[in-house]
Amino acid sequence: MSRPSPKLLSCQELACRRGGRLVFKGLDFALEAGGALLLTGPNGSGKTSLLRMLAGLSPPVDGRILWRGAAISRDFAAHHARIQFIGHQDASKPNLTARENLVFWTAMRGGSKSGADAAIETFRLDKRADWPCRYLSSGEKRRLALARLLSSPAELWLLDEPATGLDARARSVLLAAIEAHRRQGGCVVASTHVPLRLNRAKNLSLAEFMVRGPA
């Protein structure tokens, strides 16, 4: 057995293809415990694709994704247990109440109802918690999706445009949640178009790795 690497998450020579077109290639980065990585880049530069690869939803065409030095493709079930992926869709059901939605997602990760209630309070959804989700504004639905991060713990947070539609107060709640997660040794990878003020966060501009022209 090799010594456990201090790097939690690392990528080597990663390449991504979408719809037959090479989007980016030669992507390398590494994150240690408590690290945060902000993905920036123009539309279509592959931010969402990279997050989906890190989640193990789609395989990279080239390169490797490692967790503590071991390829995530060796055991996707274990990888899924350690991540929380919040995509750009909110995955909430319009006919269930906010609380029912969150309790469901929490239960699916083995969490408890009290965890869900606490997360609802942190994201200031308590007044809306028993409303069907179809009556929630898009910012509130976003907060509900983000509340999943707090209701059941995971080591790696993968966030696709987490701050979209959030007001200033909700954004500061999100940032505080991310910082608390990092203090406990967790990792965050987030794509963003708006600046997210995180301490010592690495920036990765996907524009540098974009493949231009026919490939």
Next chain:
Amino acid sequence: MSEFAALVRRDLNLAFRQGGDWANVAAFFALAVILFPFGVGPEPELLSRISAGVLWVAALLAALLSLERLFQSDWEDGSLEALVLMPLPLELQVLAKCLAHWLATGLPLTLIAPLLALVLHFDTAGMGALVLAMLLGTPVLSLIGSVGAALTLGARRGGVLLSLLMLPLYIPVLIFGVAASEAAAMGFTPRPHLLLLAALLAGSLALAPWAAASALRQAME
């Protein structure tokens, strides 16, 4: 196993809040069967002779009606993406969704089938076998259907494609379901046909979740 139960409960909850889906299925089944006496005439002998076939064909088409929604709404709102990443194996999640689908569609169909059978002058001697055959056959429709629903996910006019894909696979259920119901109505033992239906159920329980899960993973990439 609490994750499995949570998924079944959520899908049932959604089915009953939306109401439309399962009520549609039951209403279609009832209407299709009730229209038959008007179409072919009210002679009891004729109706009684075709009753098993009519009941099964109508049940099969009704089940097909609701299949498209099985994964569609989860796919559209991003829930499916999140579900794929849950610790509960996707195969078991498919099984949970099939169970919820059956409870919301197959079970109501089975429960109203005896009433509709009376409308068609179905021989009451065969009633037990009819219900038993539907109890065995309708879960097969949900299970095989999940494979088709997963394969056609994201396809434009997926509904038409789904029906074309599914109908040939539903024919064995139709044949043995009708055979079991008719055998009992005519005073023979329905046992061999029920056993074959049970075999279909056992086979699809083992294979369908696995096939549907790989189709879903494909759709997610």
